[in-house]
Amino acid sequence: MSKVIFNMTVSLDGFVAGLNDGPENGLGDGGDALFNWYFSGDVDVPIAGGGMVLKVSAPSAKILNDSFQSYGAGVWGRRTFDFTHAWGGHPPGSPAFIVTHNVPEEWVYDGSPFTFVTDGVESAIRQAKQAAGDKNVVLCTASILQQALNLGLVDEIYIDVAPFLLGKGVRLFDHLNIAPTQLENILAVNTPNVTHLGYRVVK
Numbered sequence: 001m002s003k004v005i006f007n008m009t010v011s012l013d014g015f016v017a018g019l020n021d022g023p024e025n026g027l028g029d030g031g032d033a034l035f036n037w038y039f040s041g042d043v044d045v046p047i048a049g050g051g052m053v054l055k056v057s058a059p060s061a062k063i064l065n066d067s068f069q070s071y072g073a074g075v076w077g078r079r080t081f082d083f084t085h086a087w088g089g090h091p092p093g094s095p096a097f098i099v100t101h102n103v104p105e106e107w108v109y110d111g112s113p114f115t116f117v118t119d120g121v122e123s124a125i126r127q128a129k130q131a132a133g134d135k136n137v138v139l140c141t142a143s144i145l146q147q148a149l150n151l152g153l154v155d156e157i158y159i160d161v162a163p164f165l166l167g168k169g170v171r172l173f174d175h176l177n178i179a180p181t182q183l184e185n186i187l188a189v190n191t192p193n194v195t196h197l198g199y200r201v202v203k
């Protein structure tokens, strides 16, 4: 059955990007180190339709490949869409639902990989689920995760913990308005460059 899952890379102190993130500084000051683990192994993992190839350790490659195969659609916020320059038109998961207040009309055309959602996260997840069918919907930005948690819509949380401290920046868990929530640990895989953790939200 289709699940709503979350996956991002986070510093040990809980940041998904450093300060001053923007179109010319995508992951913010010092934030590029978050993704070191994507390029420090010897197993190729093609992403974005083969447009980019990650090089990770064998255990990370298995986790990434299993994850990518399980995704049927993804949901991102507009800042990530802008800062990645729309991933050059090749989002890491497709179809890609972008939650925003303002639709970038240049990306609206027949066959666009993007669907822009202006009526909130619940609507974006509903549309993504419809597109994903039996596959999972993956949420990939902090603001989307926070809103989805507040709405009670998240089934599983996967976090790739990068072994460093960012100190300041964009926090993964912020603006939460939830009751204390039990999680069940469903994944814990350690490698020298990253620790993969997974939790099921107990409902």
Ligand SMILES: NC(=O)c1ccc[n+]([C@@H]2O[C@H](COP(=O)([O-])OP(=O)(O)OC[C@H]3O[C@@H](n4cnc5c(N)ncnc54)[C@H](OP(=O)(O)O)[C@@H]3O)[C@@H](O)[C@H]2O)c1
Residues within 6 Å of the ligand: 007, 008, 009, 010, 015, 016, 017, 018, 021, 022, 026, 027, 028, 034, 076, 077, 078, 079, 080, 081, 083, 099, 100, 101, 102, 118, 119, 120, 121, 140, 141, 142, 143, 144, 147, 170
């Ligand atoms: N570490 C990682 O694995 C990783 C992965 C991806 C991205 N990142 C980084 O994460 C940072 C971005 O994450 P973020 O959480 O700050 O921002 P985000 O989720 O990418 O985007 C937030 C924006 O999305 C729009 N939005 C969100 N909720 C909305 C709603 N309910 N209704 C309408 N619009 C809504 C708003 O933009 P508008 O008002 O402009 O429409 C809002 O400012 C960037 O630094 C990015 O590089 C890190």
